Amino acid sequence: MARPSPTPTASPSHTPTLTAAEAAQATAIAPAVATAVAATLTAMPTATASPTPDQMATATAEAEKIATAVAATLTSMPISVTVTVEATPLPVTVTVSPTAPLTVTLTPAACLNDAAYLADVTIPDKTQIAPGEAFTKTWAVRNTGTCDWSPGYKLRYVRSAQMGGPAEVVISDTVAAGDSTEISVPLIAPTKPGQYTGVWQLADAEGMPFGEVLTVVIVVPGAVSGDIVLPDVPPVKVEFGYGIQAHLWDGDLEPAVSAVLNLGFNWVKQQVEWRVMEPENGNYQWGNTDRIVNGLTAHGLKPMFSVVKSPQWARPSTTDFNVEGPPADPQEFAEFLGAMAARYKGRVKAYEVWNEQNLHYEWGNEPLDPARYVTLLKLAYAAIKTADPEAVVISGALTPTGAPPPWAIDDYQYLEGMYQNGLKEACDAIGAHPSGYNMPPDADWQTWTQPGLVFQGPVNNRHHSWSFKATMEGYRNIMLKYDDGGKTIWPTEFGWASSAQPSANYEYAADNSLEQQAAYTVKAYQMGKAWGWVGVMFLWNLNFKVVAPGSEQAQWGIVDQFWNPLPVYHALAAMPK
Numbered sequence: 001m002a003r004p005s006p007t008p009t010a011s012p013s014h015t016p017t018l019t020a021a022e023a024a025q026a027t028a029i030a031p032a033v034a035t036a037v038a039a040t041l042t043a044m045p046t047a048t049a050s051p052t053p054d055q056m057a058t059a060t061a062e063a064e065k066i067a068t069a070v071a072a073t074l075t076s077m078p079i080s081v082t083v084t085v086e087a088t089p090l091p092v093t094v095t096v097s098p099t100a101p102l103t104v105t106l107t108p109a110a111c112l113n114d115a116a117y118l119a120d121v122t123i124p125d126k127t128q129i130a131p132g133e134a135f136t137k138t139w140a141v142r143n144t145g146t147c148d149w150s151p152g153y154k155l156r157y158v159r160s161a162q163m164g165g166p167a168e169v170v171i172s173d174t175v176a177a178g179d180s181t182e183i184s185v186p187l188i189a190p191t192k193p194g195q196y197t198g199v200w201q202l203a204d205a206e207g208m209p210f211g212e213v214l215t216v217v218i219v220v221p222g223a224v225s226g227d228i229v230l231p232d233v234p235p236v237k238v239e240f241g242y243g244i245q246a247h248l249w250d251g252d253l254e255p256a257v258s259a260v261l262n263l264g265f266n267w268v269k270q271q272v273e274w275r276v277m278e279p280e281n282g283n284y285q286w287g288n289t290d291r292i293v294n295g296l297t298a299h300g301l302k303p304m305f306s307v308v309k310s311p312q313w314a315r316p317s318t319t320d321f322n323v324e325g326p327p328a329d330p331q332e333f334a335e336f337l338g339a340m341a342a343r344y345k346g347r348v349k350a351y352e353v354w355n356e357q358n359l360h361y362e363w364g365n366e367p368l369d370p371a372r373y374v375t376l377l378k379l380a381y382a383a384i385k386t387a388d389p390e391a392v393v394i395s396g397a398l399t400p401t402g403a404p405p406p407w408a409i410d411d412y413q414y415l416e417g418m419y420q421n422g423l424k425e426a427c428d429a430i431g432a433h434p435s436g437y438n439m440p441p442d443a444d445w446q447t448w449t450q451p452g453l454v455f456q457g458p459v460n461n462r463h464h465s466w467s468f469k470a471t472m473e474g475y476r477n478i479m480l481k482y483d484d485g486g487k488t489i490w491p492t493e494f495g496w497a498s499s500a501q502p503s504a505n506y507e508y509a510a511d512n513s514l515e516q517q518a519a520y521t522v523k524a525y526q527m528g529k530a531w532g533w534v535g536v537m538f539l540w541n542l543n544f545k546v547v548a549p550g551s552e553q554a555q556w557g558i559v560d561q562f563w564n565p566l567p568v569y570h571a572l573a574a575m576p577k
Contacts (some may be wrong), residue, residue: 023516115211129189152205164188193222194386222260243267306352327362330376340382354396370417397431400465434471438511455508488535497555518571
């Protein structure tokens with residue numbers, strides 16, 4: 001745990017005195033003492049760094065000896081000597097002036113505040129506490145600084161779950177440097193099931209924090225999945241809906257809001273990068289999300305946040321930082337999502353937990369692992385549901401693929417791996433990215449062909465991942481296999497790229513005219529509605545031709561770079577809802 005810099009605290013001054021005998025003796029040796037003092041002070045180096053407590057004590061003792069000798073020597077002389085030792089012991093300044101009487105003043109060293117956690121006296125981490133039950137958390141700590149903790153020092157709440165505790169608890173007894181003590185805080189368990197963490201830290205009488213942080217971690221019982229406690233809340237099911245992904249970060253919301261409303265859609269997806277939102281641990285940057293949530297909800301639109309991309313501080317030290325990846329500790333991600341869900345309770349209607357985790361460059365080039373992902377999902381689910389039980393939690397959509405490890409895992413296989421590790425209990429809906437490539441949405445991937453294709457992948461290398469229909473129906477069959485048919489599939493990204501000059505590796509976009517793009521997209525929405533087991537469908541994308549013209553993402557955009565509607569936009573606006 002990181003420790004803040006120790007805090008110096010001033011101590012009283014000390015003035016030594018001489019007896020008559022000492023004064024008489026000193027007068028006789030005054031010349032020699034004066035010479036010795038001058039030589040000693042001249043040889044002393046200038047200190048630039050703060051002294052240690054041992055250095056400070058030694059310097060103070062030596063300075064007192066020198067001051068005593070000087071005072072003894074000069075008592076009978078018509079002069080005044082002032083010796084001042086500041087908090088930094090070197091250099092020592094001696095000032096001689098032709099006045100009397102003698103004055104000697106010493107200012108001793110500042111002390112340091114620090115504290116170390118020793119043990120949990122009560123409520124060890126992950127103790128189960130009944131909903132609403134009062135309890136007392138007690139820690140054993142040691143004063144590892146050089147300052148005594150006087151009455152007025154306090155333990156203060158810092159962050160995360162306060163659990164009904166006070167803002168601060170005052171320490172009533174003095175704790176001497178080097179001594180140990182116990183500190184207690186009265187708390188109340190939340191009423192909703194889940195895991196809760198509270199963070200506390202000592203502070204001096206002026207409120208300056210110091211020492212190791214102290215944590216309390218409790219579990220309020222509910223549904224249990226593995227060793228992770230999940231809130232006992234009913235699943236949220238949302239009927240079929242029309243959505244679209246837009247890029248609203250740092251931009252003017254008005255054109256995008258108007259475009260969505262004119263489509264007759266009511267859901268908007270925004271991808272939110274955790275690394276941008278929390279660049280340092282606990283330093284939340286809510287500005288853009290506040291603006292987006294306020295702007296969308298003011299017009300009756302429902303936001304969905306897809307949260308991805310760990311900040312560097314949260315990632316494993318051995319990961320590949322050239323690509324995006326998951327956190328070393330998934331609880332860190334869960335805490336961020338919990339804070340977000342609490343802030344936007346009732347306003348952000350759904351959260352997608354990660355994105356295409358079966359693809360190597362979305363998983364840090366680390367081993368692709370459905371079990372590890374589901375652990376991250378469970379913790380995220382618990383945090384979101386604790387903060388906002390009505391929010392929809394969507395599993396991270398997989399990328400349709402047949403590529404082998406380490407590059408990817410077939411999405412059918414990965415989805416089964418998620419179910420085998422507890423997916424059913426950890427989400428309200430199953431995310432999907434049913435890409436269309438250059439196949440119509442209702443085509444059979446095993447037999448479809450078309451003359452004159454620029455991109456021959458679906459014909460020469462037949463696989464379910466090329467097909468919108470196969471992805472959706474394949475996922476549904478897996479859900480039924482694991483007795484999860486009560487959930488809906490949310491296509492959080494789908495669509496058909498169209499470009500006469502496609503970006504490299506996106507040659508299939510040349511096979512889709514703007515008119516085909518329009519027809520395929522309308523057909524996909526119609527199929528989703530007719531199936532009856534599809535939730536909200538989010539088209540990829542509204543405005544990347546505006547925010548990133550010429551990019552690969554722009555090939556899916558439904559308005560041009562000046563916000564002029566393309567054929568697909570007109571077709572969707574005219575489509576019966």
